Amino acid sequence: MSTSPFTTSLFTIPTSSYSTHFSSKLSDQVPATLSQNHTPRRELLKGLIALQILPLVVLRETLPSHAREVDVGSFLPPSPSDPSFVLFKASTKDTPALRAGNVQPYQFILPPTWKQLRIANILSGNYCQPKCAEPWVEVKFEDEKQGKVQIVASPLIRLTNKPNATIEDIGSPERVIASLGPFVTGNTYDPEELLETSVEKLGDQTYYKYVLETPYALTGSHNLAKATAKGNTVVLFVASANDKQWQTSQKTLKAMLDSFQV
Numbered sequence: 001m002s003t004s005p006f007t008t009s010l011f012t013i014p015t016s017s018y019s020t021h022f023s024s025k026l027s028d029q030v031p032a033t034l035s036q037n038h039t040p041r042r043e044l045l046k047g048l049i050a051l052q053i054l055p056l057v058v059l060r061e062t063l064p065s066h067a068r069e070v071d072v073g074s075f076l077p078p079s080p081s082d083p084s085f086v087l088f089k090a091s092t093k094d095t096p097a098l099r100a101g102n103v104q105p106y107q108f109i110l111p112p113t114w115k116q117l118r119i120a121n122i123l124s125g126n127y128c129q130p131k132c133a134e135p136w137v138e139v140k141f142e143d144e145k146q147g148k149v150q151i152v153a154s155p156l157i158r159l160t161n162k163p164n165a166t167i168e169d170i171g172s173p174e175r176v177i178a179s180l181g182p183f184v185t186g187n188t189y190d191p192e193e194l195l196e197t198s199v200e201k202l203g204d205q206t207y208y209k210y211v212l213e214t215p216y217a218l219t220g221s222h223n224l225a226k227a228t229a230k231g232n233t234v235v236l237f238v239a240s241a242n243d244k245q246w247q248t249s250q251k252t253l254k255a256m257l258d259s260f261q262v
Contacts, residue, residue, distance in 0.1 A: 072141065073112025085109035085255070088139075090151075095138045097233075100130035103138065103153050104230045108237065108260040111252060114143045125153070134158070135183050138235075146249035147220065147241030149256055152183045154234045166206060167229040173197040173208040176227055176234075184210075184225050184238050186218030193217075202261050205230065209257070222246040224257045235262050 076086035089107040090098055097103040117140040121127065125136030135158070138151035156163075159179055160170045170176055174197065181189025196211040210225040217223060220240035227236045237260040239253040246253075 069116045069118070071112060072110060072114050072116060076112070079109045079259075081259075082109065082255075084111070085259075086112045088141075090139065096124055096126040096129045097132075097136065097138060097153055102130040102132070102231075103233050103235060104262050106138075106151065106235060106237075106260065106262045108149070108256055110141055110149065110256055111143065111146070114141045114146070116141050117148075131155075135180075135236075143249075145245065147239060147245045147253055149237065149239045149253070152180075152236040152238060154180065154183070154236065156229060156232045156234055159229075159234060164231065165229055167208055167227060167234070168206055170229060170234070173199065173210070176208055177210055177225070180225075180227060180234070180236055183236060184212065184217070184219065184223050184240075185214050187216070200226075205262060207261075220245070222250070224253055226257050226260050228262055230262050 072088065073086055076088055079085040079087040087107060087109055090103075090105050092099045095103070098105065119137050119140060123137045125132045128134075128136075132155055135152050135154040138153050140148065140150040142148040156165060159165075159176070162169055167176065174191070174194070177184070177194060177197070178189065178191065181193075185193075193212050193214045194210060195213055198209045200207040200209055205228055207226050207228045210223075210227075212223040212225065213221065214223050215221050217240070219238065220242045222241045222243070222245075224239040225236060227234060229235075237257060239257050241249055241253060
């Protein structure tokens with residue numbers, strides 16, 4: 001049967017089957033006195049169905065994945081290492097995974113003119129914490145002239161069966177990016193897009209760093225990434241820019257990447 005689907009940001013409902021279902025359920029609740037006049041009864045049923053669908057329309061409008069907020073400089077403190085940046089230190093009030101204890105706190109610097117973006121519930125992992133099977137987006141920030149950054153978290157079990165594994169336990173930098181590459185690009189990953197890898201030690205924590213040129217990526221044609229593993233999660237910092245943004249902001253994006261730590 002051909003139907004035109006009613007679509008929200010979370011799911012798709014065929015309008016004809018939806019209406020039929022609710023019509024049959026609601027027709028029994030329409031007062032019998034209205035059966036003498038079919039037109040009001042029909043109109044009442046249409047109205048009731050509309051009231052059932054309305055919350056879904058509101059849901060779609062109230063869960064934007066790119067809702068702009070105020071400049072981060074208005075609520076984040078200056079970075080002690082460089083006052084021209086501000087410091088974001090994630091806490092339990094910031095994400096569902098941090099509240100669930102599924103991700104260890106992390107931090108990084110960013111320019112004060114950037115804005116934090118709201119994460120759609122379906123991408124935030126809110127529905128599956130603390131035992132998500134797939135990666136989710138922790139936080140996301142953007143500046144239209146400079147690019148965007150995001151933190152992606154992946155369950156450790158997705159990459160290794162060893163509990164509390166380090167990033168080295170998972171494998172080489174190339175092996176890790178082969179698994180996480182699609183979450184850097186937003187679509188697919190080709191090993192030929194990897195320009196540079198390096199390994200960084202910060203105290204007891206090891207980080208893998210990547211420079212990628214990704215002409216077909218949804219996130220942007222230039223991507224920087226930094227990954228580490230702690231507890232039951234692999235945490236990935238991604239900085240992305242298109243060609244125009246990259247020309248003027250690559251130094252800023254690299255500074256943000258270097259500052260990331262868990």
